[in-house]
Amino acid sequence: xxxxxxxxxxxxxxxxxxxxxxxxxxxxxxxxxxxxxxxxxxxxxxxxxxxxxxxxxxxxxxxxxxxxxxxxxxxxxxxxxxxxxxxxxxxxxxxxxxxxxxxxxxxxxxxxxxxxxxxxxxxxxxxxxxxxxxxxxxxxxxxxxxxxxxxxxxxxxxxxxxxxxxxxxxxxxxxxxxxxxxxxxxxxxxxxxxxxxxxxxxxxxxxxxxxxxxxxxxxxxxxxxxxxxxxxxxxxxxxxxxxxxxxxxxxxxxxxxxxxxxxxxxxxxxxxxxxxxxxxxxxxxxxxxxxxxxxxxxxxxxxxxxxxxxxxxxxxxxxxxxxxxxxxxxxxxxxxxxxxxxxxxxxxxxxxxxxxxxxxxxxxxxxxxxxxxxxxxxxxxxxxxxxxxxxxxxxxxxxxxxxxxxxxxxxxx
Amino acid sequence: xxxxxxxxxxxxxxxxxxxxxxxxxxxxxxxxxxxxxxxxxxxxxxxxxxxxxxxxxxxxxxxxxxxxxxxxxxxxxxxxxxxxxxxxxxxxxxxxxxxxxxxxxxxxxxxxxxxxxxxxxxxxxxxxxxxxxxxxxxxxxxxxxxxxxxxxxxxxxxxxxxxxxxxxxxxxxxxxxxxxxxxxxxxxxxxxxxxxxxxxxxxxxxxxxxxxxxxxxxxxxxxxxxxxxxxxxxxxxxxxxxxxxxxxxxxxxxxxxxxxxxxxxxxxxxxxxxxxxxxxxxxxxxxxxxxxxxxx
Numbered sequence: 001x002x003x004x005x006x007x008x009x010x011x012x013x014x015x016x017x018x019x020x021x022x023x024x025x026x027x028x029x030x031x032x033x034x035x036x037x038x039x040x041x042x043x044x045x046x047x048x049x050x051x052x053x054x055x056x057x058x059x060x061x062x063x064x065x066x067x068x069x070x071x072x073x074x075x076x077x078x079x080x081x082x083x084x085x086x087x088x089x090x091x092x093x094x095x096x097x098x099x100x101x102x103x104x105x106x107x108x109x110x111x112x113x114x115x116x117x118x119x120x121x122x123x124x125x126x127x128x129x130x131x132x133x134x135x136x137x138x139x140x141x142x143x144x145x146x147x148x149x150x151x152x153x154x155x156x157x158x159x160x161x162x163x164x165x166x167x168x169x170x171x172x173x174x175x176x177x178x179x180x181x182x183x184x185x186x187x188x189x190x191x192x193x194x195x196x197x198x199x200x201x202x203x204x205x206x207x208x209x210x211x212x213x214x215x216x217x218x219x220x221x222x223x224x225x226x227x228x229x230x231x232x233x234x235x236x237x238x239x240x241x242x243x244x245x246x247x248x249x250x251x252x253x254x255x256x257x258x259x260x261x262x263x264x265x266x267x268x269x270x271x272x273x274x275x276x277x278x279x280x281x282x283x284x285x286x287x288x289x290x291x292x293x294x295x296x297x298x299x300x301x302x303x304x305x306x307x308x309x310x311x312x313x314x315x316x317x318x319x320x321x322x323x324x325x326x327x328x329x330x331x332x333x334x335x336x337x338x339x340x341x342x343x344x345x346x347x348x349x350x351x352x353x354x355x356x357x358x359x360x361x362x363x364x365x366x367x368x369x370x371x372x373x374x375x376x377x378x379x380x381x382x383x384x385x386x387x388x389x390x391x392x393x394x395x396x397x398x399x400x401x402x403x404x405x406x407x408x409x410x411x412x413x
Numbered sequence: 414x415x416x417x418x419x420x421x422x423x424x425x426x427x428x429x430x431x432x433x434x435x436x437x438x439x440x441x442x443x444x445x446x447x448x449x450x451x452x453x454x455x456x457x458x459x460x461x462x463x464x465x466x467x468x469x470x471x472x473x474x475x476x477x478x479x480x481x482x483x484x485x486x487x488x489x490x491x492x493x494x495x496x497x498x499x500x501x502x503x504x505x506x507x508x509x510x511x512x513x514x515x516x517x518x519x520x521x522x523x524x525x526x527x528x529x530x531x532x533x534x535x536x537x538x539x540x541x542x543x544x545x546x547x548x549x550x551x552x553x554x555x556x557x558x559x560x561x562x563x564x565x566x567x568x569x570x571x572x573x574x575x576x577x578x579x580x581x582x583x584x585x586x587x588x589x590x591x592x593x594x595x596x597x598x599x600x601x602x603x604x605x606x607x608x609x610x611x612x613x614x615x616x617x618x619x620x621x622x623x624x625x626x627x628x629x630x631x632x633x634x635x636x637x638x639x640x641x642x643x644x645x646x647x648x649x650x651x652x653x654x655x656x657x658x659x660x661x662x663x664x665x666x667x668x669x670x671x672x673x674x675x676x677x678x679x680x681x682x683x684x685x686x687x688x689x690x691x692x693x694x695x696x697x698x699x700x701x702x703x704x705x706x707x708x709x
Contacts, residue, residue: 082669121585125672184669270687272666272678277652279663304663322664327653328609330672331577337671337685338574364543366482396546397539400585402578405543409480409536411520 029101029246079260079336080186082273083126084144085119086174087112088191089155091134092165094224095194100247104194104223105159111251112192113152118258120148122336124329125314129177130155131170135163136199138170144177146314165195167229168204171211171218178216184271187216189239190257193230194223204229212236217261221253260336275323276304278313290318301326335402343380343394362390364397364405382406424636428469428548428556429461430541431563433483435474435514438530439566439596445620450595451510453623454563455503461632462486462502469556471544472506474513475537475564477530478520482540483509531569534562534602538579538590545588557635559589559612564603565596570659573602580606587611591631595620608649615644656684 026034089095089108100107116128129144130151142154170191178187189211198204211218211233219239220230226243234241244250278301281287288295290308300309306320314325361368362379367390371377380394381387387406389397397404433454440447458470472484484506538560545558560583583590589612592603599616607614617626633641654661655676666675671685681688 079670081672269669270682270689271669272675272689273669274664275667276664277662280649280651325667326651327674328577328580328605328651330653330667330674331574332581333672334574335578362543364540365547366485366544367547392547392550393543396543401539401542401582403535403539403575405480405536405539408539408572408575409533411478411533 027099029099031246079262081123081125081260081333081336082185083123083188083260084129084178084181084185085126085188085190086129086131086144086177087116088131088133088138088170088174088189088193089141090165090192090194091132091159091161092136092195093162094165094196096161097194097224100223100250105161107247107250108192108194108223109155109159111247111254112155114251115254115258116148116151118255120146121332122258123260124332125325131174132158133165133167133170134161136166136169138166138173140173140177144181164199165193165197166200167191167193167198167233168200168202168207171204171207171233175207175211175214175216179214182271182273183269184273186261187214188261189216189218190254191218191220191230192223192254193220193227196224196227198229208233208236219257221250223250260333273323275325276317277327278302278304278310278324281309291315340398340402340404340407341383342398343382343389346376346379346381346388359388361388362393363387364389364393367392385410424557425634426465426467426556427461427634428471428545428558429458430471430473430544430558430560431458432534432537432541432560433472433474433510434532434534434562434564434566434595435510435517436477436530436532436566437514437518438477439532443565443596445595445623450563450623451507453627455506456624457627457632458484458506459502460628464632465634467556471541473537473540474510474517475532475534476513476517477532478517479513480533480536480540481513481516482544483513530566531572532564532566533572534564534569535572535575535579538562538576538583538606542579542582542586542588546586549586559591559635561631562590562592562603562606564592564594564600567596567598568600568602570654576602576606580609584610589613589635593617593627593631595623604646604649605651608646613643614646 089112091105095103095105095108097104119126119128127144127146128148128151130141132139132141141158142151145151171189174189178189181187216237217239218233218237220234220241222230222241222243224243226241231241233239240256242253244253281300281302285300286295286297287300287309289300289311291311296309296311300311301313301324302309303317303320303322303324305322306317308317308319310317310324314323314329316323359379360370369377369379369388369390378391379388380391382389382404385404385406387404389406431454435447440450458472461470462468468486470484470486471482474481474483484502486502541560545560548555548558580590583606588610590603590606590610591612592600592607592614594600594603594614594616604614606612613630615626615630617623630643652661652663653665653674655665656673657675657677657679660676662674662676666678667673668675668682668685668687668689670687671682673682673684679689
């Protein structure tokens, strides 16, 4: 996980430099095992069962990564919440290489699936499409749409790799599609690139400028090595370029694209979008839904403008084109706009300060904050409500709950 | 938890986190007195603990100014069997509850104005979820957690974002939120919480029989629920209320930057300050249609 060889590509190496070049001649997959020596961290309890591995190190890397990303975006509250993202998957013969186990494409497919689910969870109003590059030709696998299942199913059926890869063909295709979307949407491309070359019919620099003019944010995750053309593309269009070292690093990189990026004013025009909030039809009523054209019993939503029936939300009404959402879909995005402040680590000066009374238990889960030796263990403190939390609650509060239990249990005047 | 023999955890062992509404403004106006309510609830909690010896109950008081844990059946203090289990449990719970109510009252600074006096439901819900995460962390074998909200006071609109965050987090870790609403009007927050997380929502008709409602609906463990006819959810209102007038609307305008909801066209978003183009809403819907036609 923390072998530095390629991480410095990812925008400056911070902490992992000391371990460079130790395991130079091993493959990436071998390195993950030799470096971590994960078998040594296994522990048994009294009855001989395996105990969960102490994840302190993992915690710290996550925590630091989160703090970094928070501090870079803390000032702005504008996020691109309505995203139109094309995932471009390189299915050239380089994708069948076996340096990732079992093969690059299997790893890509597995993590694209997780990514798509996570993406729709975090961006319920956004849409995704998939484009594949094979034999030098870009091909649209799925149209842009809001249903995770249809994308995943389509992708899993088409995983054969052959031929060369062409960045320009893919960008041209995606550019054509993304030019049709409404002006308020954020246009994004995420390219998962396995090849070390691109075989293009024309001048790719023109295409990059075209993408830049159409305000498409292009990001690339490489699986082989850094390429100048990818880096240039990302720099020109405001995206990020990173190269995966191994499978877990690839997963980390791809999931970084799930939270909405900061909104750039010139990229998407702020706008008011007309939306409908349909009522859920009474259980047991029979009607024909407009999306599948089938008679269905109960469980449907009625478009408030044209009264057509839709099966699930969010969607666009097939008859009048109104965007249909329910209020929880909107609410799911609100935590991006009202983030909670990162907690401070409790330092020894905190503990010695007589004004701050030492709290013995985590305010969230009531776990004792004392070490076995009755000394204060690691803890964090909310800067607003001054409540103490354990490290596990800290992660949970910032990564899933998005509420501070301490601040929420105080009445604000 | 740790001392319980892990092999015995089966699919019918429950952890019930009960959120108890102690809002004095609600109980002073309620037809059911707080002491009557407590006697129903205490009997119910005892019943849960006796249904399975590994069952666990945690009670969090939702006050007007603060929230706190008042009872945890797994903590060592409540484990003593010397005088029999039930009286120990009741006395420690009641004692902690009384302490909580006194501190909660001391925290209130001035007499609140206006009509809405909601409890701090979002705080107690967040605490319950933190506790449940700790149980999840305790190992592969743990009781199946669920949350039961016994709520009487009105919804606090200012807690909307926090409560929705908690609901989605519960949904993600598949923790059902059951809710029993004992006030006069029905609570949209609790209905949504139960609907989204797959819990049961019920509003008892006759509060004198509260114990029976609790036992028949909320006492069954999650595994047995699939065999039982529980009250069906009545229609859940998913309509949004606009940020400008707090009206409930079925069609409205959404700010594309921050997703704030407005009932009519504004020039500027009051939440994030984005300036909207005037004629673009028509253009956008037109382009929507244009995009739509080739597909259908």
